[in-house]
Amino acid sequence: MRTELIQASELLRRNTPEAIEEAIGLLQNTVFSFSMKMCGHRQDAEDTAQEVLFRSLKHLSKLEDAHALAAWLYTVTKNRCHRMRRGPLQRNETKLSLDELIPDDDELRRLLLAAESGPEHDAIRAEQRQLLHQAVLRLPVPLRMVLVLHDMEELESEQIAQILDVQVGTVRVRLHRARLAVRKHMADLLAGMPEKNIVVKPAVTDRPAECRELFANLSEYLDARVEPRTCEQMRAHIEGCPACIAFINDLRAAIDRCRSMEVACDADVAARMRSLMTKEYLRLLSIPAVVASSRPAVRARKAGI
Template sequence: MRAELQEAVTLLRQSDEQSVQKAVMLLQRTVFSFSMKVCGHREDAEDTMQDVLLSSLPHLRKIEDARALSVWLYTAARNRCWRSRKRPSYRKSVALDDLMPGDAELAAQLAASVQSPEALAASHQDHQMVHEAVLQLPPPYRIVLVLHDMEELDTAQVAKVLGLQPGTVRVRLHRARLLVRQQMDKLLRGQPDHASPASVSSGTAARVRPSQCREIFGNLSEYLDGRMETRSCNQMQAHIEACPACIAFIQDLKAAIDRCRKLDIPMESETGTTLRRVLAEEYLRLVEHGEAAEPEPPGPSEKSKKHL
């Protein structure tokens, strides 16, 4: 969970104009950045920010826990984002086999892994490239990646925002990470992407994967996030340490996840200045008159459910 949300809750409790304005600014930045990562359109992100914060005012006084605030805000922002523009249609499901690297890709990663850390860091600093890669993901995977790895919600919070089972969140998160790594690799190499990432196989030739390799590949996110049982983790660690290609691929995957986590899209300084003042004044008025609604999170709209 973003530290800004915890700070905003603390500031709102102080109920003075300066603190409330700062809290509203933090909420504006959070909703705007999230909306840009999901929708990719600045105008839509600004409209989402305004609509979500206006609708949240009656509830903010009752929300004393930052986790509850994050679920409320992201649920409302997600619903508003999906309504803002017509989305292209994507396959809902992405097969794990389509995301497994082929021999040529593994060889290329092995070669790239011997570059100096400075060269690798310099090639990975393009935030615009990262944002473009994220926007190429099918919406059901993009939203999970953004909420978990970029907005720092845990699995339970993401599940609550999206109305999914935690296990489904973990499966989609892993595929989303593999998809965004694949897309970043294409962009870094300057390869055109003529098809939806959900329909492109990274292998150079179709072949049957050994069951052990597929099992390890399917559990990489659980391994990286420290969620595996000790015995399984040790077995996986032993396999990885004995396989240079596995080491190179995991390093590439971890680098992609790290670049996603570092991506933040700042709001222009002038954006929302007047709105922030109006929202702060209205919040203080509601507090003074005791007008606060129960903080019931908005449920998924019918239009947004098809993207889950």
């Protein structure tokens, strides 16, 4: 879970104008960032942050801890994102099978060559992290939602299952396919290839069966969710298979990029929105708006205030 939500939950319990204003600022950043990662359109993300926070104000004092706060906030934001008038939330709904996402021998050879190029290759990849958001937006919405909630918003699989109302096993399957897909889309973008749906290709016939089994369970392995004995068996295979090592490193790099991705709201917009929401929350609690009143109000586009 994002540390911002833990901090916001603690601040709200203090019930002082200063703490409440800081808490609402943290919640605002969380909702905006999540919305931007899902829709890719700044205006929609700002509208979502304003609407979600306004709808949440009367509930914040009733949410007992950070887990309850996260469940409420992401559920409401998820529902709002599905009603956005812009953004790629209504396309790319093709289901992706593992055979479409597992690398063939040609791609594995390219990964091995890239791994041998050393630090210079890593530096080039670091400079192109801005392509990550494009790769994420290419994902089908169910996969994108799980990837953003797990690898970017730092929620546990069990929390995501609650928010999406699905089984934990479904979350894990979607997460693995989302990671494989975003890795593949990143490779296409880095190679300068135009946007396209992933094309079904023949299965990887030249690789040992152990490789295919490993590729199908990599997220469980990387997230330490496999039994110790199975983990040892997978590790033994990896240590003797350079192609698997190259692919795992490439997938781990894609996951690390996702985990480090942040999108910030415009500072002026954020300040005005925080002022408006803080004053309204203090009004609901009948607390004098000592801090919030010192900042200018903003016209509420969606809330109708």
